[in-house]
Every structure is written in structure tokens, then in C-alpha cells.
Amino acid sequence: MNGPPTDDEAISAANRAFYDAFEAGDLGAMEQVWERSPRAVCTHPGWGTLRSWEAIRPSFELLFKRDDTLQFIVTSEEISLEGGVAWVTCDENLWSREFAGTAAALNVFVRDELTGSWRMVAHHASAVHSMQDEDGDR
């Protein structure tokens, strides 16, 4: 590719950087992904919503301390853009020693006017129940 990235390319790269940081268990990289502000919000599967970077950071710290590495294959990425805000949906196909499954995610990014880079301000992921879950659970 020649020339600067399009908005969609830059947003997709920001979304990819989130999953790369997650997969690598790299807290420093995760810090670069997020807007480290009070308005940042994060909902991990099955959790309540964490509000502000101060609350989100320790959740990744905790997750990254686990022995069980997560592998993500991200599919069905769809990007929508309105002004300086983008919302991205994708499927997180997860693989670890302990489990395999799919989570649906909604990620919101805001363009940093100073640097032009896209920062995550919201992440919400939830398990997509398989038919097997429906049989086996309550």
C-alpha cells in the first residue's frame, strides 16, 4: 500500500493492536491501546462494567498473570465511523489450554486530535452461547 492509511485501516489496526496486546499479555502495549481516562469503560465476559482506566488496568494485570495464555482469531470485523468516533464489532474466537469458544465484542475508539491515533474508550465482550451450553446450563 502507498500513502497514509485510510481511517478504516487505522481503526482496524487499533482494534488489532488491542487483541495483539491481549494475546501477548503485554500491559505496556495495552496501555498504548486505551485512552487512559475516567470515561474509558470495559466489560469482560460475565463481569460487571469497569469504569475508568484506573479500574480497567488492574483487570488486565490480573488476566495477564494467569498461566493460561489466550489466543485470538478475530473474524467478522465491521467498522463504523462518525466524526472522530468509531465503533467496531467483531467475533473473538478464543483458544486456550482450558477452553475454546467465541465471544462477541463491541469496541469504541476515539481519534486523538493531537496525534491522529485511535484510542479505545470502550470494550464490551460476551460469550456467544453454543447450543451445547443451552442444553447443559440452567
Next chain:
Amino acid sequence: MNGPPTDDEAISAANRAFYDAFEAGDLGAMEQVWERSPRAVCTHPGWGTLRSWEAIRPSFELLFKRDDTLQFIVTSEEISLEGGVAWVTCDENLWSREFAGTAAALNVFVRDELTGSWRMVAHHASAVHSMQDEDGDR
């Protein structure tokens, strides 16, 4: 209150209108809440993401046909605004004949430049697992 509503008031009203339409099982009211466009996205608890109003509408039609009415008590609403886009987090405290529980939600709204009203473009809700769930499930 005097004067026109602030942005936060208008966004909160749009968020409330979503839960009112849900509670009432009113598909016509739900249609007024949403931006009925291809970029609208909706993730119900445990579901994969529905993309486009054409896919979202039948999901509410189906839910509203159920005999079991949902009652919502919405708490912890937090609104963030950037240009013409707002993202809202809240807790959906749900009550029905069949179950009671809490879901975490992330809702995204876009300001309609013609009318000034706020339209939902993304809804993602997921069950917050109780400690009891953690003991009882897989």
C-alpha cells in the same frame, strides 16, 4: 427544568426510551429508538452480533412475542459524548416471571443532524455472572 435539554439529558432520554420500548414490548417505539440502517449492531446476552436494522428488528419482534414480560430497573448510567456520538454504560436489573438478574450494557447513540435527536446505533448487553453461577455452571 427550563430551556432545551442538555446533551446529557437528551442522551439519557434516548437510553430510557430504549428500555421503555423493551419493557412495553412496543416494536413501533423500538423503531423510533434505533437508526434503522445497515451499520446498526445489536448483541443480546449470549447471542452473536446482529448487524443491520434488517437483522435487529426481527430479534425484537421475536422477544416481544414471548409471554414473559421483562421489567428493567436501569442503574449506574454513565454517559460519554464526543462530537455527535455518545456511548452509554448502564446496568440492566431484570425481572420477569422466569428469572431475575443483572446485565451490563454498552449503548452507542448518534445525533441525527436533521432532527437533533439521538438514535441508537449499537447495543451490547451481557449477563453479569453471580458467584452462584460460578459455582453452579461448568
